[in-house]
Amino acid sequence: MKFKMILLLFxxxxxxxxxxxxxxxxxxxxxxxxCDGGSSDGWKGEFFPGIxxxxxxxxxxxxxxxxxxxxxxxEILGKKMKDWFRFSVAFWHTxxxxxxxxxxxxxxxxxxxxxxxxxxxxxxxxxxxxxFMDKLGVERWCFHDRDIAPDGKTxxxxxxxxxxxxxxxxxxxxxxxIKLLWGTAQLFFHPRYMHGAATSSEVGVYAYAAAQxxxxxxxxxxxxxxxxxxxxxxxxxxxLLNTDMQRxxxxxxxxxxxxxxxxxxxxxxxxxxxxxxxxEPTKHQYDxxxxxxYAFLQKYGLLGEFKLNIxxxxxxxxxxxxxxxxxxxxxxxxxxxxxxxxGDPQIGWDTDQFLTDIGEATLVMLSVVRNGGIAPGGFNFxxxxxxxxxxxxxxxxxxxxxxxxxxxxxxxxxxxxxxxSLAELVxxxxxxxxxxxxxxxxxxxxxxxxxxxxxxxxxxxxxxxGKQELAEMIFQSAL
Ligand SMILES: [Mn+2]
Numbered sequence: 001m002k003f004k005m006i007l008l009l010f011x012x013x014x015x016x017x018x019x020x021x022x023x024x025x026x027x028x029x030x031x032x033x034x035c036d037g038g039s040s041d042g043w044k045g046e047f048f049p050g051i052x053x054x055x056x057x058x059x060x061x062x063x064x065x066x067x068x069x070x071x072x073x074x075e076i077l078g079k080k081m082k083d084w085f086r087f088s089v090a091f092w093h094t095x096x097x098x099x100x101x102x103x104x105x106x107x108x109x110x111x112x113x114x115x116x117x118x119x120x121x122x123x124x125x126x127x128x129x130x131x132f133m134d135k136l137g138v139e140r141w142c143f144h145d146r147d148i149a150p151d152g153k154t155x156x157x158x159x160x161x162x163x164x165x166x167x168x169x170x171x172x173x174x175x176x177x178i179k180l181l182w183g184t185a186q187l188f189f190h191p192r193y194m195h196g197a198a199t200s201s202e203v204g205v206y207a208y209a210a211a212q213x214x215x216x217x218x219x220x221x222x223x224x225x226x227x228x229x230x231x232x233x234x235x236x237x238x239x240l241l242n243t244d245m246q247r248x249x250x251x252x253x254x255x256x257x258x259x260x261x262x263x264x265x266x267x268x269x270x271x272x273x274x275x276x277x278x279x280e281p282t283k284h285q286y287d288x289x290x291x292x293x294y295a296f297l298q299k300y301g302l303l304g305e306f307k308l309n310i311x312x313x314x315x316x317x318x319x320x321x322x323x324x325x326x327x328x329x330x331x332x333x334x335x336x337x338x339x340x341x342x343g344d345p346q347i348g349w350d351t352d353q354f355l356t357d358i359g360e361a362t363l364v365m366l367s368v369v370r371n372g373g374i375a376p377g378g379f380n381f382x383x384x385x386x387x388x389x390x391x392x393x394x395x396x397x398x399x400x401x402x403x404x405x406x407x408x409x410x411x412x413x414x415x416x417x418x419x420x421s422l423a424e425l426v427x428x429x430x431x432x433x434x435x436x437x438x439x440x441x442x443x444x445x446x447x448x449x450x451x452x453x454x455x456x457x458x459x460x461x462x463x464x465x466g467k468q469e470l471a472e473m474i475f476q477s478a479l
Contacts, residue, residue: 041124070407086378088140088181092147093384117150130172144186183220188233196234198255199248221268226376231275236282253300260305273309278318289318290328307336313343326367337377354383354402361409415478
């Protein structure tokens with residue numbers, strides 16, 4: 001007992017000393033009640049003092065806390081930059097990322113965090129998040145249910161926790177003119193989901209996941225969400241020897257159909273999105289890539305109910321470029337949203353880094369411009385600081401850099417469009433099909449006998465150069 005008292009005093013002293021060191025907090029960290037004129041979450045004043053609203057200062061600015069290329073109101077290719085991008089902050093990375101990795105402890109100690117997962121902490125964090133977005137000038141955000149509110153002992157208690165935080169988020173959205181790009185349910189962290197959620201071998205887990213998604217759809221709708229995302233982190237397998245793949249895929253399809261039905265039942269008009277990823281944490285995830293997800297949706301009659309959320313780092317994990325995944329989604333009418341991040345060329349896993357490669361950003365924007373934009377989707381920064389980046393201002397710098405890089409991508413696409421020579425190169429490459437026989441082939445009206453007759457008439461075809469290096473020259477000259 002005495003030992004417990006000493007431990008308690010020690011922990012209290014630790015909390016107080018952390019608090020004093022930051023000089024911001026006005027009362028004990030995990031207080032639920034109001035104190036000292038502060039908010040009920042025990043935090044008074046700004047979360048990011050000394051950082052004002054981030055402004056566009058142009059490419060010559062040396063101020064790291066300014067935009068050099070992203071100018072929200074500037075019109076490019078007939079649309080304001082902010083409307084091309086519809087940028088979004090991912091709550092989980094920016095406000096729940098701790099810097100922990102499988103080998104090491106958390107490295108971030110944000111001044112507003114008290115080390116607990118209490119409801120008061122969840123609310124304080126939410127207020128910090130909205131101040132962050134307001135200062136950054138980003139108008140949208142995304143969340144996982146379990147990242148914004150703590151689990152309770154029962155589903156009912158968990159839902160009540162979520163409702164309390166969501167009510168605050170709604171108030172903050174209205175006060176800051178910020179919208180919800182999408183919500184999602186976290187169906188991979190809790191041990192109950194170790195075999196999957198919709199593809200779990202346990203019917204009780206399938207039902208639990210359904211109840212969780214039902215609630216997540218409801219709160220996303222309540223917050224005016226424009227989309228809802230399914231990322232099936234554990235919807236896959238570790239070994240085929242203990243897996244009935246056909247049964248699991250059937251279950252997944254039933255689950256997604258039930259979600260689409262419930263969406264309509266509650267009058268939620270947001271787009272449902274599937275986020276392909278090949279593996280990690282499972283050995284093999286069922287929505288491997290855009291083409292696999294497309295075939296799945298087609299097989300189960302779910303086309304029309306779902307689109308895709310393409311994540312660049314997931315694209316490279318599946319052996320594709322982000323551009324390939326975006327084009328696959330686009331040409332099939334499935335490009336719904338982009339999780340804007342990138343991987344590391346030498347690391348073989350999902351590093352979720354902010355995209356800073358201008359060439360890559362230009363390719364991404366080529367697809368988005370060809371798609372005519374991405375609304376009602378957007379660019380969600382599913383990206384996190386490196387473990388070693390521990391200053392509060394790093395959160396701002398990372399987002400600014402990601403936004404500036406994509407803005408440069410858009411500006412480059414405008415240059416390429418204006419120049420026109422890349423599009424002309426592609427047009428010329430296929431011009432032999434702009435003929436009578438080409439039109440017959442494309443209309444599905446040229447049978448093999450007709451084509452054989454043509455070969456007899458034409459003889460050996462002359463095959464021109466692909467001009468890849470010229471295409472690359474034109475592309476790089478726009479960067
Ligand atoms: Mn990722």
